[in-house]
Amino acid sequence: MTKPEKSTSTPIGAIGEFGLIDRLTEGLYDASDSTIKGIGDDAAVLDHADRRTLVSTDMLIEGIHFDLAYTPLKHLGYKAVMVNLSDIYAMNGMAEQITVSLALSNRFSVEAVEELYSGIKLACDQYQVDIVGGDTTSSMQGLVISITAMGSAARDQVVLRSGAQEGDLLCVSGDLGAAYLGLQLLEREKQIYLEAPDVQPDLEDQQYLVQRQLRPLARKDVILRLAELSIVPKAMIDLSDGLASDLMHIARQSGVGAEIQEDWVPIHEEAKLMAMQFKMDPITCALSGGEDYELLFAVDHRHEDALHDLDDISVVGSVKPKEEGIYLLSSAGKRHEIIAQGWKHFNEGGQPSNS
Amino acid sequence: MTKPEKSTSTPIGAIGEFGLIDRLTEGLYDASDSTIKGIGDDAAVLDHADRRTLVSTDMLIEGIHFDLAYTPLKHLGYKAVMVNLSDIYAMNGMAEQITVSLALSNRFSVEAVEELYSGIKLACDQYQVDIVGGDTTSSMQGLVISITAMGSAARDQVVLRSGAQEGDLLCVSGDLGAAYLGLQLLEREKQIYLEAPDVQPDLEDQQYLVQRQLRPLARKDVILRLAELSIVPKAMIDLSDGLASDLMHIARQSGVGAEIQEDWVPIHEEAKLMAMQFKMDPITCALSGGEDYELLFAVDHRHEDALHDLDDISVVGSVKPKEEGIYLLSSAGKRHEIIAQGWKHFNEGGQPSNS
Numbered sequence: 001m002t003k004p005e006k007s008t009s010t011p012i013g014a015i016g017e018f019g020l021i022d023r024l025t026e027g028l029y030d031a032s033d034s035t036i037k038g039i040g041d042d043a044a045v046l047d048h049a050d051r052r053t054l055v056s057t058d059m060l061i062e063g064i065h066f067d068l069a070y071t072p073l074k075h076l077g078y079k080a081v082m083v084n085l086s087d088i089y090a091m092n093g094m095a096e097q098i099t100v101s102l103a104l105s106n107r108f109s110v111e112a113v114e115e116l117y118s119g120i121k122l123a124c125d126q127y128q129v130d131i132v133g134g135d136t137t138s139s140m141q142g143l144v145i146s147i148t149a150m151g152s153a154a155r156d157q158v159v160l161r162s163g164a165q166e167g168d169l170l171c172v173s174g175d176l177g178a179a180y181l182g183l184q185l186l187e188r189e190k191q192i193y194l195e196a197p198d199v200q201p202d203l204e205d206q207q208y209l210v211q212r213q214l215r216p217l218a219r220k221d222v223i224l225r226l227a228e229l230s231i232v233p234k235a236m237i238d239l240s241d242g243l244a245s246d247l248m249h250i251a252r253q254s255g256v257g258a259e260i261q262e263d264w265v266p267i268h269e270e271a272k273l274m275a276m277q278f279k280m281d282p283i284t285c286a287l288s289g290g291e292d293y294e295l296l297f298a299v300d301h302r303h304e305d306a307l308h309d310l311d312d313i314s315v316v317g318s319v320k321p322k323e324e325g326i327y328l329l330s331s332a333g334k335r336h337e338i339i340a341q342g343w344k345h346f347n348e349g350g351q352p353s354n355s
Numbered sequence: 356m357t358k359p360e361k362s363t364s365t366p367i368g369a370i371g372e373f374g375l376i377d378r379l380t381e382g383l384y385d386a387s388d389s390t391i392k393g394i395g396d397d398a399a400v401l402d403h404a405d406r407r408t409l410v411s412t413d414m415l416i417e418g419i420h421f422d423l424a425y426t427p428l429k430h431l432g433y434k435a436v437m438v439n440l441s442d443i444y445a446m447n448g449m450a451e452q453i454t455v456s457l458a459l460s461n462r463f464s465v466e467a468v469e470e471l472y473s474g475i476k477l478a479c480d481q482y483q484v485d486i487v488g489g490d491t492t493s494s495m496q497g498l499v500i501s502i503t504a505m506g507s508a509a510r511d512q513v514v515l516r517s518g519a520q521e522g523d524l525l526c527v528s529g530d531l532g533a534a535y536l537g538l539q540l541l542e543r544e545k546q547i548y549l550e551a552p553d554v555q556p557d558l559e560d561q562q563y564l565v566q567r568q569l570r571p572l573a574r575k576d577v578i579l580r581l582a583e584l585s586i587v588p589k590a591m592i593d594l595s596d597g598l599a600s601d602l603m604h605i606a607r608q609s610g611v612g613a614e615i616q617e618d619w620v621p622i623h624e625e626a627k628l629m630a631m632q633f634k635m636d637p638i639t640c641a642l643s644g645g646e647d648y649e650l651l652f653a654v655d656h657r658h659e660d661a662l663h664d665l666d667d668i669s670v671v672g673s674v675k676p677k678e679e680g681i682y683l684l685s686s687a688g689k690r691h692e693i694i695a696q697g698w699k700h701f702n703e704g705g706q707p708s709n710s
Contacts (some may be wrong), residue, residue, distance in 0.1 A: 036407060040608070041515050042445035042593055043411035043504075052391060053408050056398035057488055057503060059456040063495040090397035101414040101501055133412055135501075140418040144494075146456055146501035148412060149398075160396050238397055253395070 010110040012138070020110060021136055024117045028131055032096040034152065035130045044132035046097060051152035056087035062142035069193075070186045073112055075214045076145075077119025083240065084149035085127055086218040086293045090238035091160075093153035095220070097132045098124065101146040103139035116145075127220060157232055164235035164254035164298035168319040173222045173294045173312055175266040176243055177282060180289020181274045182206070182213030208270045216293040222313070223295075229306050233297035243316075244287040244338045246296055248326060254298070257320035260338065262330045266314045287328070287338065365465040367493070375465060376491055379472045383486055387451040389507065390485045399487035401452060406507035411442035417497035424548075425541045428467060430569045431500075432474025438595065439504035440482055441573040441648045445593035446515075448508035450575070452487045453479065456501040458494035471500075482575060512587055519590035519609035519653035523674040528577045528649045528667055530621040531598055532637060535644020536629045537561070537568030563625045571648040577668070578650075584661050588652035598671075599642040599693045601651055603681060609653070612675035615693065617685045621669045642683070642693065 012020055030038050037045040046053070060066060060080050068076075081098060088095040100120060104113060124131055129149075153159075164170075185206055192199055203210055218238075226233065235254055237246045243260070251258050267282045275282040298319055299307065307313055317329075328336045367375055385393050392400035401408070415421060415435050423431075436453060443450040455475060459468060479486055484504075508514075519525075540561055547554055558565050573593075581588065590609055592601045598615070606613050622637045630637040653674055654662065662668055672684075683691045 037513075037515060041517075042442040042591075043409040043448070043506075045446070045508075045513050045515075046408040046410060047510075048403070048408060050405075053401040053403060053505075054398040055401060055452070055454060055488060055503070055505060057454040057456055057490055057501075059458060059490045059492055059499070059501055061458050061492055061494050061499075064458075064493055087397040091400070093398070097410070099410060099412040099503060101412055103414060103416050103419075103499065133410060135412055135414045137414055137416055138419055139416050139499075141496045144414070144416075144458065144499050144501075146412075146414055146490075146499075148410070148454060148503040150408075150410060151398075153400075155402070158392075158400050160392060160400075162396075236397075 008111050011106070012104065012108065012110055012113070013106070015110060017136055020113065023110065023114065024136070025131070030130045031128045032130050034096050035132055038130055038132040044097065044099070046132070046150065048152040050155065052155055052158055054088050054091050054093045054151045054153060054158070055148065056084060057146070057148040058084050058087070059144065059146040061144055067190070069190050071214060073115040074119035074122070077116040078123045078215055080145045080147055081120055081123035081129070082216050082218045082293060084147045085129065085220070086238040086240070088149050088151035089218055089220055089223045090236050090295060091153060092157055092223060092233065092236060093151040094223070095127060095129050095149050095151040097130050097150040099148045100131055100134040102134070102136050103144035104136070105139050105141050105143070108143065127218065159233050159236045159297070160253070161235050161237050161250050162253040164250050164256050164319045166256060166319050166321050167301055168234055168298040169301050169304060169307070169315050170247070170258060170260065170296065170298055170317040170319060171307060171313055171315050172239065172243070172266065172296050173219050174292065175268045175271065176239065176292050176294060177275070177285035177289045178209050178212040178268050178271040179216060179291040180285050181271050181278070182209035182211070183291070184278055185209055185274065186213060206270060206274065208268060209274055213291065216291060218293055219295050225310060231299060231303050231306060233299045236295060236297040239292045239294045239296055241290045242288045243296065247338065250296065250298060251326050254319070255322055257322050257324040258317060258326045259320050259324070260317040260328045262328055264314060264316045283328070363466050366461070367459065367463065367465055367468070368461070370465060372491055375468065378465065378469065379491070380486070383476070385485045386483045387485050389451050390487055393485055393487040399452065399454070401487070401505065403507040405510065407510055407513055409443050409446050409448045409506045409508060409513070410503065411439055412501070412503040413439050413442070414499065414501040416499055422545070424545050426569060428470040429474035429477070432471040433478045433570055435500045435502055436475055436478035436484070437571050437573045437648060439502045440484065440575070441593040441595070443504050443506035444573055444575055444578045445591050445650060446508060447512055447578060447588065447591060448506040449578070450482060450484050450504050450506040452485050452505040454503045455486055455489040457489070457491050458499040459491070460494050460496050460498070463498065482573065514588050514591045514652070515608070516590050516592050516605050517608040519605050519611050519674045521611060521674050521676050522656055523589055523653040524656050524659060524662070524670050525602070525613060525615065525651065525653055525672040525674060526662060526668050526670050527594070527598070527621065527651050528574050529647065530623045530626065531594065531647050531649065532630070532640030532644045533564050533567040533623050533626040534571060534646040535640050536626050536633070537564035537566070538646070539633055540564055540629065541568060561625060561629065563623060564629055568646065571646060573648055574650050580665060586654060586658050586661060588654045591650060591652040594647045594649045594651055596645045597643045598651065602693065605651065605653060606681050609674070610677055612677050612679040613672060613681045614675050614679070615672040615683045617683055619669060619671045638683070
């Protein structure tokens with residue numbers, strides 16, 4: 001379990017908003033050629049030249065999207081950037097800039113915010129993305145992180161969700177369901193900790209699952225490798241809500257059906273073991289668990305051989321006519337209709353739930 | 356006094372996040388040629404062609420930036436857009452797109468969110484700006500509005516804060532201090548209401564001040580008129596924190612000093628009267644009151660005659676050598692050093708203050 005506060009604890013009020021911004025943005029430099037003017041004016045100035053500009057935004061709220069009881073602030077900052085960059089890659093673009101807005105309650109010290117920001121900066125460094133603006137303010141309660149990511153793609157290579165056609169292959173990167181199981185594990189350990197604070201958490205054997213939840217990686221590498229092979233997907237989405245829900249977006253917007261082969265869905269060994277511990281079906285975790293931030297894409301079947309040579313890309317099914325619907329073909333050869341079960345932040349009672 | 360809830364009250368949970376987004380975005384169409392793909396994919400796709408892209412973001416937090424006791428939700432939505440567009444105009448650009456992220460506690464009904472959104476849409480309609488993305492989620496407490504505005508400007512006509520030179524004229528649009536006095540007035544009426552709910556608020560004679568606080572207008576018209584006259588300011592900023600603080604940004608970033616003539620600072624008659632009621636000096640309200648969202652710009656003095664013909668633009672002073680500092684020349688001919696007194700959201704105790 002981690003604490004939001006570190007040992008040195010300077011109240012934000014002691015250095016003020018401008019002082020805080022100065023400390024957070026110290027040493028920032030602009031890595032991308034398309035950043036003409038970053039932080040320090042009314043707006044950032046970008047030049048995406050003859051490419052198209054891509055924009056996506058995500059807001060993370062303490063108590064809804066993350067729990068600081070088991071989320072280290074540095075990891076949180078890193079993940080907040082990843083979930084935004086992931087959306088830009090899902091358009092077949094390169095992420096180049098972000099703006100970062102933070103609302104902080106007075107429970108956060110300057111050092112805590114610096115820790116959060118160190119994760120944001122690390123993500124930006126690794127992905128060569130510039131922080132070009134933002135807003136830092138106080139909140140009445142809890143932490144709010146709102147990030148907008150920008151990037152660009154060649155005019156004729158932007159990939160929407162709507163281009164999938166019958167006969168296309170459906171592919172995913174990486175493996176699915178692990179981030180969801182990592183979350184279940186962290187929630188279980190939190191409960192154990194709350195009931196018996198002396199019991200040491202037993203997460204050593206589940207490093208992979210915990211990492212997948214706390215420190216997802218946006219798949220820039222997949223976009224770069226597809227470009228090297230001159231493969232332009234016909235439709236693409238990032239897997240934030242789970243394969244079922246995200247596949248449904250592609251199918252609906254493309255006006256097609258889809259078949260997923262249960263046996264072809266990549267699930268990590270640790271995820272399979274943990275699913276069984278939780279008495280869950282691994283394929284259910286892969287279909288309905290969110291936050292893997294892998295890419296799901298439809299690609300012309302003529303690329304099949306090229307795709308087979310790519311590590312870490314799995315063909316999981318194919319695009320079908322609309323009237324066939326969206327279904328899973330089980331190991332036993334049975335068809336199961338796929339229904340969306342994404343993340344839901346508003347439920348009947350108004351309380352957050354991740355069902 | 357207004358209430359966040361309207362008479363019909365549908366819990367957000369009853370229609371879910373996607374249902375809410377559908378209702379809010381119903382009837383949206385893209386007005387700007389540069390919006391290639393708006394809401395509905397992983398990211399929006401924009402094409403600013405050979406112009407430069409401008410990006411700015413602002414986050415508004417209930418209890419810190421606004422008080423729903425006297426802020427109608429529709430006005431709040433409108434203002435949240437304005438404060439963001441204002442930053443794009445302050446770069447001498449045209450605002451074209453926004454993303455809107457909302458975090459809502461379960462106290463907000465679907466109808467309340469629709470009311471908020473109607474103000475956002477009205478602002479977008481009037482300024483021909485497209486809503487191209489966003490995020491809608493629940494919050495543990497209160498309302499959070501995070502907006503990112505995008506726009507574009509011709510490559511050689513982006514105006515930073517850093518281009519002011521000795522001898523330039525300093526100009527402001529509109530009049531200053533009224534938004535601050537409108538806030539004081541609303542705060543006073545709120546206190547009266549809390550102490551004696553039966554007393555009717557007496558705001559009829561102060562419509563102008565209240566409007567300036569609740570419904571500021573971003574000065575797109577000024578940018579268009581300057582363009583018609585082929586005037587490109589050398590430095591520009593929008594007045595969100597008050598003339599003193601914002602002038603200081605221009606002076607510091609341009610490496611210059613500045614003289615402001617007290618008698619030339621435009622202050623509305625209602626603001627002067629109200630300042631006296633509050634026993635404040637009107638010029639102090641103009642210098643240190645924020646949220647007017649007027650434009651402050653430095654312009655070559657050869658444009659002096661052209662500027663005099665422009666309604667609603669006042670020359671308020673001139674750019675001086677750095678060593679002369681930044682000062683107000685009073686009606687009596689005395690020099691007063693100007694010190695920044697912008698809005699401060701973090702103070703010693705961690706409580707919000709607007710001092």
